[in-house]
Amino acid sequence: MLNILRRDAAECERHTPLDGWTPPEGSIWIDLKNPTREEELAVERALGLDIPTREEMAAIEPSSRLYQENGATFMTATLLARSDEGPTPAPVTFVLTKSVLATIRYDDLRAFTVFADRAPAAHVGSGTAALMGLLDAIVERLADIIEDTAAHVQNASTTIFRQRQTSGGFQPLLTELARAQSVTSTTRNTLVSLGRMLSFAGLAQEIAGDPECQAHLRTVQADVQSLTEHSAYQATHIAFLLDAALGLINIEQNSIIKWFSVYAVIFLPPTLLASIWGMNFHHMPELDWRFGYPVALGLMVIAAVVPLWWFRKRGWL
Known part of the structure; x- marks a missing residue:
């Protein structure tokens, strides 16, 4: 054109x-x-x-x-x-x-x-x-x-x-x-x-x-x-x-990965305790405790809270 x-x-x-x-x-x-x-x-x-x-x-x-x-x-x-x-x-x-x-x-x-x-x-x-x-x-x-x-x-x-x-x-x-x-x-x-x-x-x-x-x-x-x-x-x-x-x-991605890592560390000790008392051995003295169940739960809570308190004290969270 x-x-x-x-x-x-x-x-x-x-x-x-x-x-x-x-x-x-x-x-x-x-x-x-x-x-x-x-x-x-x-x-x-x-x-x-x-x-x-x-x-x-x-x-x-x-x-x-x-x-x-x-x-x-x-x-x-x-x-x-x-x-x-x-x-x-x-x-x-x-x-x-x-x-x-x-x-x-x-x-x-x-x-x-x-x-x-x-x-x-x-x-x-x-x-x-x-x-x-x-x-x-x-x-x-x-x-x-x-x-x-x-x-x-x-x-x-x-x-x-x-x-x-x-x-x-x-x-x-x-x-x-x-x-x-x-x-x-x-x-x-x-x-x-x-x-x-x-x-x-x-x-x-x-x-x-x-x-x-x-x-x-x-x-x-x-x-x-x-x-x-x-x-x-x-x-x-x-x-x-x-x-x-x-x-x-x-x-942003590092922050997400950090929280996943923190949660994994927090729940690792309670998982360890639950794994120990969840084993099927006949002779376990804790099985006969009257307050064994609440003690186990308390220990799990303490095991989860202590790492969280430590992370916050160190300024990692």
Whole structure:
């Protein structure tokens, strides 16, 4: 599917390229979302460029992701997709030419939708401006994700340290923290990928020759660097909370095991006494005692109370 933004258009237009297709006059952004092979070939013929395939976009070598060819700058970054359902890395290629920006992606990305809705009102007038606006939307989206994740992490932190939990009660918290860690990790990878892409974008002739675009690019780079540091701190915080939750679970389990051990020790002497007097020997002098039964019960109670008193005196309970 091709979504095309034209200069001064009221909204993005959807196109189905046929034989001999060319971009409409004034096109500044061509967004290829889940393109078919026919759509890729049509755009390649129209722009005179070789668009990377999905497999080439997934390559991690810098030479496959950042390069210049036939007067165009090719930049591939790994963005974050489906952050609400489950974070998924989504490679996206930006192709910047003198007249138009082309993007190739295979996932729904909210930042692209936001920019498509915002661009007509912002009067984006060139492919370079479209790239800058799209990068702004991507960085804003990542900032929102980090902020939302930070709120969940703070709630988990409050619950862990201010409420008494049982080992079973920690399960939802551990699940939430694991999800937050996954989102934060994927977000940080996205920011690192964007940082490499932005450094290379400064080499593009369309940006290098425009002081305003250079200043805009430096601002975006500073934002990405700031978010990268924040996501690194958040990942460390989540790791600490996971360790703290597991530590509290261990304390709770140790407390349970301690009580089982105490009860076993308390009832061991009475069990020993009951075992002795429960033996079936004929000559046992205690069998003829008038008060043998209450004495045996009393000894059992004393044998149970004395260890309990000793444990409390030693501070073990």
